[in-house]
Amino acid sequence: MAENVQKSILAWVVVGASIALILVVMLVLFGNLSGNLGFEDDTTTITVSNETIAWVNATGVTLDGYNSTWSSITATRSFNATDNTEFQIGNISISSIGVVTNASDTVWEGDDSVLLSYTYVHTFDSVAELDSEAVIGNYTSAAVNTAAQLPTVGTITGVALLIMILIALLVFAIRRMTGINSGGSESFGSIKDASFG
Numbered sequence: 001m002a003e004n005v006q007k008s009i010l011a012w013v014v015v016g017a018s019i020a021l022i023l024v025v026m027l028v029l030f031g032n033l034s035g036n037l038g039f040e041d042d043t044t045t046i047t048v049s050n051e052t053i054a055w056v057n058a059t060g061v062t063l064d065g066y067n068s069t070w071s072s073i074t075a076t077r078s079f080n081a082t083d084n085t086e087f088q089i090g091n092i093s094i095s096s097i098g099v100v101t102n103a104s105d106t107v108w109e110g111d112d113s114v115l116l117s118y119t120y121v122h123t124f125d126s127v128a129e130l131d132s133e134a135v136i137g138n139y140t141s142a143a144v145n146t147a148a149q150l151p152t153v154g155t156i157t158g159v160a161l162l163i164m165i166l167i168a169l170l171v172f173a174i175r176r177m178t179g180i181n182s183g184g185s186e187s188f189g190s191i192k193d194a195s196f197g
Contacts, residue, residue, distance in 0.1 A: 066098030
């Protein structure tokens with residue numbers, strides 16, 4: 001009986017250790033894959049029409065809403081917001097970080113603000129990348145939640161194993177005592193019959 005209990009305990013320990021090892025390996029794999037999935041980003045070309053620029057001079061001003069997902073920013077049309085005088089597009093340049101400058105001697109500012117039309121390429125995560133990252137995020141959250149529950153689960157499992165061992169010992173002790181009592185009664189009866197027979 002005690003041997004069976006030992007085998008059961010050993011089997012549970014092996015199963016628990018195997019599950020823990022698999023979770024750790026998967027966590028390491030998914031952790032390293034996150035952000036390195038190899039998917040190409042998707043891009044789209046955005047057209048902005050008549051954005052009001054407060055000034056266009058050598059100092060420069062940053063386009064409204066510019067962020068690091070923008071690239072290939074190209075001015076397509078510009079004109080004075082007050083009298084619709086069109087500027088030569090060759091005089092306006094837009095840097096890779098969205099700063100608009102004026103290469104001509106004319107400084108347009110104040111009441112002579114500029115309406116600028118331009119295009120840019122917006123880069124964003126592909127659907128496949130977002131889905132894969134969601135799976136990785138869900139798995140990581142599940143692994144973290146599972147790890148957080150291990151003390152509780154471990155305590156419950158430990159108490160269950162302890163109860164099982166105690167019940168096994170109780171059954172073993174009762175069987176031994178029953179065997180001794182039965183054997184003792186028969187021996188006592190035999191002695192009694194022999195003495196007083």
